[in-house]
Amino acid sequence: MKAKEILASRSRRLGRKILAFTLTGIMMLTPAYAFASSSSSSYSTSGATTFTFSDDGIDVDEGNYDDYEIDGTDLKITGEGTYIVTGDCDDGTIVVKKGVTDVTLVLDGLDLTSADSAPITFNKSSEGTIIAASGSTNNLADTEKNNDETYTDNSEAENAVIKLKDGSDVTIAGTGTINIDANGKNGIKSGASTDEEGDASLTIEDVTLNVDCDVNDGINAEATLNIVSGSITVSAADDGIHSDYYLNFGKSGADDDDLTVNVKEAVEGIEGAEINFYSGTISTSTTDDGINAANSDLTNYDFKINIYGGDITVDTPSGDGIDSNGSISVSGGTTEVYGQTSGDNSPLDCEGSYTITGGTVLGVGTSGMEGGKPTTAGQAYVTFGGGMGGGFGGMRGGMMNGTAPTADAAQQGTNGTAPSDMSGSAPAGFNGNAGGFGGMRGGMMNGTAPTGTGQPAMNGTAPDGSTATSEGSSSVSVSAGDTIEIVDSSGNTVYTATAARSASFVFFSSGDLTEGETYTLKLNGSSAATATASTEAGTAGFGGAGGAGGQLPANGTAAESGKAPAGGQVPAGQAQQGTTNSSGFSDVADNAWYYEAVKNVTGKSYMSGTDKSSFSPDTAITRGMVATVLYRMAGAPAVSGNSGFSDVPAGQWYSDAIAWCEQNSIVTGLGDGTFGVNTNVTREQLATLILRYAQYAGKDVSAAGSLNSFNDSSKVASWAESALSWANGSGLIKGYDDGSLKPQGTATRAEFAQILTNFTK
Numbered sequence: 001m002k003a004k005e006i007l008a009s010r011s012r013r014l015g016r017k018i019l020a021f022t023l024t025g026i027m028m029l030t031p032a033y034a035f036a037s038s039s040s041s042s043y044s045t046s047g048a049t050t051f052t053f054s055d056d057g058i059d060v061d062e063g064n065y066d067d068y069e070i071d072g073t074d075l076k077i078t079g080e081g082t083y084i085v086t087g088d089c090d091d092g093t094i095v096v097k098k099g100v101t102d103v104t105l106v107l108d109g110l111d112l113t114s115a116d117s118a119p120i121t122f123n124k125s126s127e128g129t130i131i132a133a134s135g136s137t138n139n140l141a142d143t144e145k146n147n148d149e150t151y152t153d154n155s156e157a158e159n160a161v162i163k164l165k166d167g168s169d170v171t172i173a174g175t176g177t178i179n180i181d182a183n184g185k186n187g188i189k190s191g192a193s194t195d196e197e198g199d200a201s202l203t204i205e206d207v208t209l210n211v212d213c214d215v216n217d218g219i220n221a222e223a224t225l226n227i228v229s230g231s232i233t234v235s236a237a238d239d240g241i242h243s244d245y246y247l248n249f250g251k252s253g254a255d256d257d258d259l260t261v262n263v264k265e266a267v268e269g270i271e272g273a274e275i276n277f278y279s280g281t282i283s284t285s286t287t288d289d290g291i292n293a294a295n296s297d298l299t300n301y302d303f304k305i306n307i308y309g310g311d312i313t314v315d316t317p318s319g320d321g322i323d324s325n326g327s328i329s330v331s332g333g334t335t336e337v338y339g340q341t342s343g344d345n346s347p348l349d350c351e352g353s354y355t356i357t358g359g360t361v362l363g364v365g366t367s368g369m370e371g372g373k374p375t376t377a378g379q380a381y382v383t384f385g386g387g388m389g390g391g392f393g394g395m396r397g398g399m400m401n402g403t404a405p406t407a408d409a410a411q412q413g414t415n416g417t418a419p420s421d422m423s424g425s426a427p428a429g430f431n432g433n434a435g436g437f438g439g440m441r442g443g444m445m446n447g448t449a450p451t452g453t454g455q456p457a458m459n460g461t462a463p464d465g466s467t468a469t470s471e472g473s474s475s476v477s478v479s480a481g482d483t484i485e486i487v488d489s490s491g492n493t494v495y496t497a498t499a500a501r502s503a504s505f506v507f508f509s510s511g512d513l514t515e516g517e518t519y520t521l522k523l524n525g526s527s528a529a530t531a532t533a534s535t536e537a538g539t540a541g542f543g544g545a546g547g548a549g550g551q552l553p554a555n556g557t558a559a560e561s562g563k564a565p566a567g568g569q570v571p572a573g574q575a576q577q578g579t580t581n582s583s584g585f586s587d588v589a590d591n592a593w594y595y596e597a598v599k600n601v602t603g604k605s606y607m608s609g610t611d612k613s614s615f616s617p618d619t620a621i622t623r624g625m626v627a628t629v630l631y632r633m634a635g636a637p638a639v640s641g642n643s644g645f646s647d648v649p650a651g652q653w654y655s656d657a658i659a660w661c662e663q664n665s666i667v668t669g670l671g672d673g674t675f676g677v678n679t680n681v682t683r684e685q686l687a688t689l690i691l692r693y694a695q696y697a698g699k700d701v702s703a704a705g706s707l708n709s710f711n712d713s714s715k716v717a718s719w720a721e722s723a724l725s726w727a728n729g730s731g732l733i734k735g736y737d738d739g740s741l742k743p744q745g746t747a748t749r750a751e752f753a754q755i756l757t758n759f760t761k
Helices: 595-603 623-633 655-663 683-696 718-729 749-759
Strands: 049-054 057-061 068-071 074-077 081-089 093-096 103-114 120-122 127-132 137-142 160-164 169-174 177-182 186-190 201-204 208-213 219-221 224-227 230-236 241-243 246-249 259-266 270-272 274-277 281-286 291-293 304-307 311-315 322-324 327-338 348-350 354-365 381-385 483-487 493-498 505-509 518-523 526-532
Touching: 049 068, 057 068, 074 081, 093 103, 103 120, 127 177, 137 160, 160 177, 177 186, 186 201, 186 208, 201 219, 219 224, 224 241, 241 246, 246 270, 270 274, 274 291, 291 304, 304 322, 322 327, 327 348, 348 354, 354 493, 381 518, 381 526, 595 749, 623 655, 623 683, 623 749, 683 718, 683 749
Parallel strands: 049 081, 074 093, 081 103, 093 120, 103 127, 103 137, 120 160, 127 169, 137 177, 160 186, 169 201, 177 208, 186 219, 201 224, 208 230, 219 241, 224 246, 230 259, 241 270, 246 274, 259 281, 270 291, 274 304, 281 311, 291 322, 304 327, 311 327, 322 348, 327 354
Antiparallel strands: 049 057, 068 074, 354 505, 381 505, 483 493, 483 518, 518 526
């Protein structure tokens, strides 16, 4: 067969590798992903060698490349080159030899099934591109025997239809179609990055890829998975698309039409330790979590879901819509999440920070768990419904029916018990919110005391007697197929959507909302609820554990910690004081390992408490915190000009610090014009920042420790090795009792305090 296409010359695969740790300047605090500007679908078949498969064997049309071996219907590629494969075979394989690079494998009308192995395998440390030729349809399949767990005597099993082993760097591209029918285990499986075999990655672009997997995951990667462009449809028995570490969709600045991802059926739709959405039209329909940042094999890992762009739709009847074991950050795109109709799962759920600084988010479901109210809101949001107080990220809610708080001691001369009227009214003359349920504002059930901000009570009467129109101002009942509209006070429709399922709670955030303005939720054209747009921060945690503040009104009980005592009552006429230790903080015990460090850094005013009585030692530090502390250590010098980052406006508590740190080359931005004030910092990133500060301060940075003594030294990023070696050799950063260093674990406020104490000795 002669070559059918002559396109632009292909570039070497090494030139197209994803730079998982490419850094701006010397280093950025979070990984950056740089995608190739030219498509891997560009290639030339001039001089290609062509193989035609049949059940009787493989015919060869010789070209310029002869590094191959044929054994019946098994083809082995042993050297670089462009190879075209076509034909129809019920039991054959294509294998790229270990260590072979610069292979272009062009599928041009190939129907290939393997009875007991993978139809296509790239062995360890190999590199290449699998191309679906323009206009071609290619079908790859295996059988149930391609699973060494169920067929333990099958030594040929590769557990995937396309198997890419450890250290392999492969792109699946082209403008044709590849259909994968997986009956053994996985549809596509990419291996791990190892010291011996090198970095592994899988990139998918341009191609139309349809994966049907009856046993396990549709697409599974152990290192980095980049889905850049094309049309990808997945049905899977377990995860639809999975990566143990980095999972990236689209690329910055690309049109959403360039990438379509549809996980039609799966238990969990999209799962990775860090998931980044840059562009694309992405949808999942699952029986459990739609999008999940998790990996049970990783400890102290900074799990993340970052939505920079894209048009994302998540539909799950029983799990969380978007669930992160760490943080969720939304700064662009449009995200619609439809969660379960009833139960304790929510449209958005995270264990760490939940930040919205841009984009559009619609969450429809129940308020059974956290995730609706962001811990940092750079733009306004509204919530409607929620029924039984609290939940979904600290929404306000009354004790079952929006009742007033109990522990308001010294309440106009009363003994501090709740008013006899339990209809949801706040106490006369008080500016507090209605009580919460198990961690909500209020204190009916050992919860947080009201903030005293004058915001009206949910489902109750506002303090001044007016109708409450705050967050979740009334219950809502959404049915599948309903038209959902968010309408402003002038009657203009801000957003419209069609409900995927029944729901009792709606969350909406958009740059089109104005803080303080009242918005109406309309269902099928009829008003269903109203809410006032807010940027007030919530706190992640089961049941929406409290909101910002949590202090009683000035004329209520002066509980320093903002917490009502057990049972929600205080003794008649007495003021309940918060409890602190000799450190000055109730959460820093005298025998805590970080006790002296906390006293040191707070005594020097490098750090302060998170409120009057709390230091929050286990809270992760952020980029904004680190910049501020280093700025204070330098004596808070005068700063001229702003940093120039789009998310660092002038006049904020961190503005001068970030500007100073940038001007002195201690920090850099995230590569998209932002700084990421609330982005968490890992231990290896922190070591690099302190090294830079030490260099700025003229300190001796010649010390060097041996990282090889730690059992996870291989996990240290190459850009962080010198900084961590210096930090360890200087006694700043030490290992854990289990012999690990946890370089990518999130650094806490307590750890930061100890490191600063070691640094300033």
